[in-house]
Amino acid sequence: MNKTLLIVDDSRVSRMMIRNLVAERKPGWQIIEAASGEEAITQTVENMPDCVTMDINMPGMDGLTAAAQIKKTCPKVRIVLLSANIQESSLLRARQIGVDFVAKPITAASIDKVIAYCERP
Amino acid sequence: MLELNDLEHDALIEIFNIGTGQAAAVLSQMMGDHIELSVPAVCFVSRLTAASELTADAGKRICGVSQRFQGAFNADAILMFPENQSLEIVRLLVGGDIPLDELTAMEQEALSEIGNIILNALIGTLANLLGWEFSCSLPIYHFGTSGEILHTEAKPETDLVMLLHIGLRLERHQINGYVAFLLDLSSLQGLREGIGRFLGGITG
Numbered sequence: 001m002n003k004t005l006l007i008v009d010d011s012r013v014s015r016m017m018i019r020n021l022v023a024e025r026k027p028g029w030q031i032i033e034a035a036s037g038e039e040a041i042t043q044t045v046e047n048m049p050d051c052v053t054m055d056i057n058m059p060g061m062d063g064l065t066a067a068a069q070i071k072k073t074c075p076k077v078r079i080v081l082l083s084a085n086i087q088e089s090s091l092l093r094a095r096q097i098g099v100d101f102v103a104k105p106i107t108a109a110s111i112d113k114v115i116a117y118c119e120r121p
Numbered sequence: 122m123l124e125l126n127d128l129e130h131d132a133l134i135e136i137f138n139i140g141t142g143q144a145a146a147v148l149s150q151m152m153g154d155h156i157e158l159s160v161p162a163v164c165f166v167s168r169l170t171a172a173s174e175l176t177a178d179a180g181k182r183i184c185g186v187s188q189r190f191q192g193a194f195n196a197d198a199i200l201m202f203p204e205n206q207s208l209e210i211v212r213l214l215v216g217g218d219i220p221l222d223e224l225t226a227m228e229q230e231a232l233s234e235i236g237n238i239i240l241n242a243l244i245g246t247l248a249n250l251l252g253w254e255f256s257c258s259l260p261i262y263h264f265g266t267s268g269e270i271l272h273t274e275a276k277p278e279t280d281l282v283m284l285l286h287i288g289l290r291l292e293r294h295q296i297n298g299y300v301a302f303l304l305d306l307s308s309l310q311g312l313r314e315g316i317g318r319f320l321g322g323i324t325g
Contacts, residue, residue, distance in 0.1 A: 010259075011230055011233065011234045011237075012227065013214070013227050013230045013231045014234055016215070057237070057241075057257060057259060059259060083241075084242065084245075085241050085245060085257070086241065086242060086245035086246070086249070087245045087248045087254060087255065088248070088249050089248070089254040104147075104238050105150050105151040105238050107150055107151070
């Protein structure tokens with residue numbers, strides 16, 4: 001089934017790489033983007049994506065805070081943290097707020113993991 | 122000055138070897154090339170001397186990405202590449218189909234993201250190895266000489282730091298870079314305590 005994916009990352013290059021890799025694998029998916037945690041919350045409320053990829057280290061609201069807020073208001077949205085921050089403390093916080101974690105770099109393998117999380121029943 | 126004894130020095134090198142190995146594995150995935158690493162070198166020097174340690178030609182312009190990590194100790198981590206190789210690095214990251222003008226337009230952002238991933242892989246491995254937690258600033262892109270990047274003009278010669286640096290080389294593409302850590306000496310006690318815990322874990 002086709003899904004709507006929201007890519008949240010302050011790096012335009014990262015958003016472009018995620019978009020390209022997802023589009024190659026899932027050409028029917030609608031892809032939207034946000035460049036900050038605040039924008040991610042707005043986009044989620046307005047567009048109700050099925051899945052969100054969320055960077056952690058961003059200017060303004062960080063990805064963990066944004067993910068926690070989205071989970072509160074839109075608990076059905078699946079969120080995958082896609083971040084270079086591989087500290088166990090970050091992984092622990094991801095588990096605490098009920099979101100998945102995939103480590104950067106953005107490669108075919110890491111995007112396959114993201115898609116698998118998004119499609120998990 | 123707070124110095125490290127031989128065992129602490131060896132442990133520090135080993136910890137950074139592990140962290141740099143993880144960062145190199147990540148860089149290798151991104152660039153599709155084998156990464157050769159030099160043996161980490163550690164010394165206590167002024168920022169001015171640190172700048173000259175990092176490049177054979179201190180006047181040569183380089184591209185760098187730095188992030189400030191704060192936690193058990195505070196450090197500036199910097200990834201540096203020669204100016205004339207930065208576009209090639211960006212091309213390896215985003216693929217070969219992008220026109221040159223677009224590649225140039227995204228150079229700073231792409232290098233910042235590479236730095237973010239590599240420096241986080243390194244510091245994250247250290248944090249996990251030693252049970253620490255660090256907060257990190259956003260990556261900052263720099264362009265200039267190593268002296269300009271390390272802000273040596275604003276610091277007196279007596280401003281000592283612990284410099285830990287590792288050379289890296291993309292084997293097939295013959296691109297050379299450096300990863301450097303600069304710790305303020307006031308942070309050294311925190312680092313030393315972490316090394317002590319690491320050694321305690323090995324020796325029981």
